[in-house]
Amino acid sequence: MKRYILRRILISVFTLLAITLVLFAMLQFMPGSPFNDEKLSDDQRAQLNAKYGLDQPLYVQFGRYVANLARGDFGVSYNISKNTPIRQLIQTRLPISIKIGGMAVGMGALAGLLLGIAAALNHNTILDTLCTIVSVLGVSVPSYVFALALSYSLGFRLKWLPMLYNAKMALPSSLMPGIALSLFTLASIARFTRNEMLEVMDSDYMLLAESKGISGAPLILRHALRNTLIPIITVLAPLVVDLMTGSLVVEKIFAIPGIGSLLVTAIQSNDYNVIIALSFIYSAMYIAIMLTVDILYGIIDPRIRLARSSDGEDSTPPGRPGFASRWARVWGKKQKAVNMYES
Amino acid sequence: MKTKRIKRFGTGILVCIFVLGLVACGSPSSNTGTPDRTKAPSGDAGKKPAGSGDPLNIMVEVEVSSLDPQVATDGTSLEVIADFTDGLMQMDPDGKAVNAIAESHEVSEDGLTYTFHLRKDAKWSNGDPVTADDFVFGWQRAVDPDTASEYSYMLSDIGQVKNAADIIAGKKPVTDLGITAVDENTLKVELNVPVSYFLSLMYFPTFYPVNRSFYEGLKKDTFGTSPETILSNGAFKPDSYEPAALSFDLVKNPDYYDADKISLSGLSYQVIKDSQQAFMSYQNGDLDIVKLSGDQVDQVKDDPELNVEGAGCMWYLTMNSHEIPALNNVNMRLALTNAIDRASIVEDVVKDGSVATYTAVPPQFATGPDGSDFSADQDKFHDVCADDPDKAVEFYEKAKQELGQDSFHFELLLEDQTETQNVAAVLKEQIESALPGVTIDLKVEPKKQRVEDIQNGRYEVCLTRWGPDYADPMTYLSMWVTDNLNNYGFWSNAGYDAIIADCTTGAHINDPEARWNAMYDAEKIVMDEAVIAPVYTKADANMIKSGVSGIDFHPVALNRVFKNAKKN
Numbered sequence: 001m002k003r004y005i006l007r008r009i010l011i012s013v014f015t016l017l018a019i020t021l022v023l024f025a026m027l028q029f030m031p032g033s034p035f036n037d038e039k040l041s042d043d044q045r046a047q048l049n050a051k052y053g054l055d056q057p058l059y060v061q062f063g064r065y066v067a068n069l070a071r072g073d074f075g076v077s078y079n080i081s082k083n084t085p086i087r088q089l090i091q092t093r094l095p096i097s098i099k100i101g102g103m104a105v106g107m108g109a110l111a112g113l114l115l116g117i118a119a120a121l122n123h124n125t126i127l128d129t130l131c132t133i134v135s136v137l138g139v140s141v142p143s144y145v146f147a148l149a150l151s152y153s154l155g156f157r158l159k160w161l162p163m164l165y166n167a168k169m170a171l172p173s174s175l176m177p178g179i180a181l182s183l184f185t186l187a188s189i190a191r192f193t194r195n196e197m198l199e200v201m202d203s204d205y206m207l208l209a210e211s212k213g214i215s216g217a218p219l220i221l222r223h224a225l226r227n228t229l230i231p232i233i234t235v236l237a238p239l240v241v242d243l244m245t246g247s248l249v250v251e252k253i254f255a256i257p258g259i260g261s262l263l264v265t266a267i268q269s270n271d272y273n274v275i276i277a278l279s280f281i282y283s284a285m286y287i288a289i290m291l292t293v294d295i296l297y298g299i300i301d302p303r304i305r306l307a308r309s310s311d312g313e314d315s316t317p318p319g320r321p322g323f324a325s326r327w328a329r330v331w332g333k334k335q336k337a338v339n340m341y342e343s
Numbered sequence: 344m345k346t347k348r349i350k351r352f353g354t355g356i357l358v359c360i361f362v363l364g365l366v367a368c369g370s371p372s373s374n375t376g377t378p379d380r381t382k383a384p385s386g387d388a389g390k391k392p393a394g395s396g397d398p399l400n401i402m403v404e405v406e407v408s409s410l411d412p413q414v415a416t417d418g419t420s421l422e423v424i425a426d427f428t429d430g431l432m433q434m435d436p437d438g439k440a441v442n443a444i445a446e447s448h449e450v451s452e453d454g455l456t457y458t459f460h461l462r463k464d465a466k467w468s469n470g471d472p473v474t475a476d477d478f479v480f481g482w483q484r485a486v487d488p489d490t491a492s493e494y495s496y497m498l499s500d501i502g503q504v505k506n507a508a509d510i511i512a513g514k515k516p517v518t519d520l521g522i523t524a525v526d527e528n529t530l531k532v533e534l535n536v537p538v539s540y541f542l543s544l545m546y547f548p549t550f551y552p553v554n555r556s557f558y559e560g561l562k563k564d565t566f567g568t569s570p571e572t573i574l575s576n577g578a579f580k581p582d583s584y585e586p587a588a589l590s591f592d593l594v595k596n597p598d599y600y601d602a603d604k605i606s607l608s609g610l611s612y613q614v615i616k617d618s619q620q621a622f623m624s625y626q627n628g629d630l631d632i633v634k635l636s637g638d639q640v641d642q643v644k645d646d647p648e649l650n651v652e653g654a655g656c657m658w659y660l661t662m663n664s665h666e667i668p669a670l671n672n673v674n675m676r677l678a679l680t681n682a683i684d685r686a687s688i689v690e691d692v693v694k695d696g697s698v699a700t701y702t703a704v705p706p707q708f709a710t711g712p713d714g715s716d717f718s719a720d721q722d723k724f725h726d727v728c729a730d731d732p733d734k735a736v737e738f739y740e741k742a743k744q745e746l747g748q749d750s751f752h753f754e755l756l757l758e759d760q761t762e763t764q765n766v767a768a769v770l771k772e773q774i775e776s777a778l779p780g781v782t783i784d785l786k787v788e789p790k791k792q793r794v795e796d797i798q799n800g801r802y803e804v805c806l807t808r809w810g811p812d813y814a815d816p817m818t819y820l821s822m823w824v825t826d827n828l829n830n831y832g833f834w835s836n837a838g839y840d841a842i843i844a845d846c847t848t849g850a851h852i853n854d855p856e857a858r859w860n861a862m863y864d865a866e867k868i869v870m871d872e873a874v875i876a877p878v879y880t881k882a883d884a885n886m887i888k889s890g891v892s893g894i895d896f897h898p899v900a901l902n903r904v905f906k907n908a909k910k911n
Contacts, residue, residue: 031788031789031791031792031795032789032790032791032792032794032795033791033795034791035493037416037493037791037794038794038798038807038809038829039416039493039494039496039812040493041496041828042828043511043512044491044493044495044496044511047488047491048491048493051489051491076564077586077587079408080406080408080587081406081407081408081409081568081586081587082408082409082411082414082415083409083411083414083564084564084568084586084587085564088568088585088586089586089587092585148619151620151623152623155623155627156623156626156627159627163620163623163624163627163629164590164613164615164620164624164629165589165590166590167590252616252617253617253620254620255589255590255613255614255615255616255617255620256589257587257588257589257590261589261616262587265405265406265587268789269791270791
């Protein structure tokens with residue numbers, strides 16, 4: 001397990017480097033340059049390019065960038081906040097985005113899970129239908145629509161919550177964006193949990209457990225829920241990533257000083273360094289989430305942990321399978337396990 | 344039995360969900376502890392800066408990009424810098440230059456030397472007096488190639504300060520700049536040629552002072568990034584600020600020399616990019632002044648709190664006469680400019696109080712020696728520029744004959760903003776219906792790309808804009824000089840170039856009236872040849888709370904000044 005994690009981390013680092021290189025190359029093809037204002041003369045533009053080293057060949061720029069990056073230096077901003085080190089820009093903004101994003105995942109996953117379980121246990125009742133409606137709405141309506149609806153109802157009409165982010169009242173002013181962002185997660189998780197739970201409840205091993213006299217909460221929690229959770233964690237990971245993209249618009253609506261709104265501004269103003277730095281951070285977060293999910297599998301499902309140690313990680317061919325194939329493998333194992341119970 | 348138990352468990356879970364929901368809804372009041380729910384929950388509860396009255400809550404659309412007066416270029420940054428910094432001069436409510444740090448000034452007879460006497464009671468917020476050397480330092484930073492100031496041309500091309508151009512080009516040291524501190528309170532400025540509007544440049548932030556010893560004591564690149572790295576000599580001083588902040592506050596500066604006249608206790612800025620959110624926050628009472636989009640103006644047309652002010656900036660069509668043969672034909676260009684129904688564009692599309700414009704120099708920003716607006720008369724070029732489809736057809740028929748062509752196809756380049764896209768769609772429809780045989784394709788690009796393309800002549804027709812840098816028609820007219828970077832049509836006319844030279848460096852520089860008349864002649868050439876097709880001059884529509892008064896709006900340099908504002 002340790003070796004496995006170590007290897008995954010190494011691969012992650014290389015992936016990040018590759019992403020940075022691709023980003024760097026792609027920015028060269030981006031229309032316009034950071035200094036393209038109608039009021040700038042050619043001489044001034046040349047002067048600005050020289051000042052920031054943008055007149056150098058691409059490989060020199062990239063080499064210098066990676067060297068700086070290794071020291072934790074993302075360079076300075078060209079437009080959004082002229083000459084400000086990007087680390088300083090991100091330092092205060094990243095925690096806010098992560099807090100709101102984390103809140104959204106937490107609320108969405110928990111509420112979705114509860115709703116899904118409730119729906120599954122009350123299969124074919126009004127509650128079940130309600131769950132389906134919520135799922136369909138939550139998945140199909142974009143988060144900014146919820147954001148605007150919430151802002152209008154709770155903020156503008158009822159005046160319960162502040163309409164704009166306010167650092168002095170961080171929690172109440174994070175609630176609306178958090179809820180707006182969580183609805184997609186909530187809906188997906190609810191639907192998934194419901195289906196998964198129904199499948200598990202129908203299985204023979206549940207029947208076996210019940211006939212052994214287990215019932216009520218222990219039956220649901222220990223036997224049904226545990227088996228339901230594995231695939232849910234799998235879908236939760238991509239949902240977290242969806243959340244990041246959703247936050248771009250939601251942050252704008254609630255005037256949240258997070259990295260989502262910063263990225264939008266950076267792209268609009270061709271602020272190269274900020275774009276690269278934020279994409280780097282987004283990629284790093286994505287990779288970190290995937291890594292966490294992999295590790296979580298082992299904790300939740302002892303079969304995977306056991307299977308892995310008995311298979312021996314070393315026997316797997318070089319070039320670790322990507323996330324998708326791993327997912328398929330886990331899924332296959334689970335099915336195998338289910339089949340075992342059934343036969 | 345079994346299903347019953349399971350159901351009971353499910354119901355329990357359902358109850359959990361409701362409880363969670365209630366907690367979520369209930370927490371704000373328990374957290375803020377404000378029993379009064381009718382009061383707007385956001386705002387700066389608990390912090391009341393010293394001074395009389397409440398702070399003014401101001402909405403801006405974009406973040407401040409720099410609080411360094413020599414680096415900042417965008418309207419928001421310039422406005423905030425002027426909140427906490429005074430230059431030699433300031434703008435009175437009518438936009439005229441009046442004394443600020445300067446107590447008095449003299450101009451030499453040849454108009455080449457300005458001597459400013461500084462007031463002795465002006466102080467920086469660290470207690471240092473504001474001295475002539477602070478201006479020398481600030482101006483030298485503006486032309487220093489190391490600063491790479493985007494507005495350095497304000498000193499060279501526009502201000503004509505001696506040696507500025509050579510220093511910017513790296514040919515001379517910054518100490519050669521034509522500005523010297525004669526003594527602590529006397530400043531001497533030397534110019535290459537007399538500049539009639541020179542005093543009005545002195546309220547532009549590029550010309551603001553910077554305290555030399557304070558600046559040199561800071562770590563590199565930290566100047567202007569936090570309240571600790573900013574010195575104020577103006578009406579307000581920053582209280583909270585960090586780079587690219589979405590909200591920040593300024594408080595009244597008790598050490599300001601004119602502090603008695605400042606009635607606000609401070610300014611509270613909030614960046615809101617979504618116009619609907621901004622307007623709701625205003626209605627909620629969180630904001631005192633908010634900028635509206637055209638559609639919102641339509642909803643509140645009759646509201647007494649609506650306030651429309653000219654923003655000076657003009658939208659116009661530039662036509663690439665150099666690359667596109669059909670557009671090299673004067674009659675074709677005249678046909679296009681007369682085919683536009685500007686009145687309908689401002690009334691039905693833009694809707695924010697913007698005015699239809701029929702002159703190459705827009706109205707509302709430049710007043711002449713006799714005090715009249717250079718472009719007050721919008722009918723003076725009626726023969727060549729009007730909303731007149733019949734006249735457009737006349738020109739069009741001539742063009743068709745001269746070009747030997749019956750159908751024309753033009754690509755209209757525009758940037759990806761909602762208002763611009765709406766205007767362009769209507770322009771296309773108007774031109775196509777007025778001139779049968781002309782088809783227009785719209786091409787949308789991000790602004791930076793659009794600017795690069797038109798500067799390099801990679802376009803056919805483009806909807807672009809220009810905002811005045813200083814209160815003189817030359818800020819527009821100098822664009823159409825041969826080889827000017829912003830002469831996007833690559834149009835060239837020796838007679839025109841000669842007039843502009845006379846007005847900037849030649850015969851007319853000491854004779855304001857002759858200069859003024861010559862500029863009319865120059866504008867007439869631009870319009871007769873339809874070098875551009877003016878469309879409309881932008882206005883800013885603001886909602887201002889009824890208790891707030893005294894905010895000054897200007898089309899040039901500083902769009903809003905809050906120094907004289909009062910809030911009841």
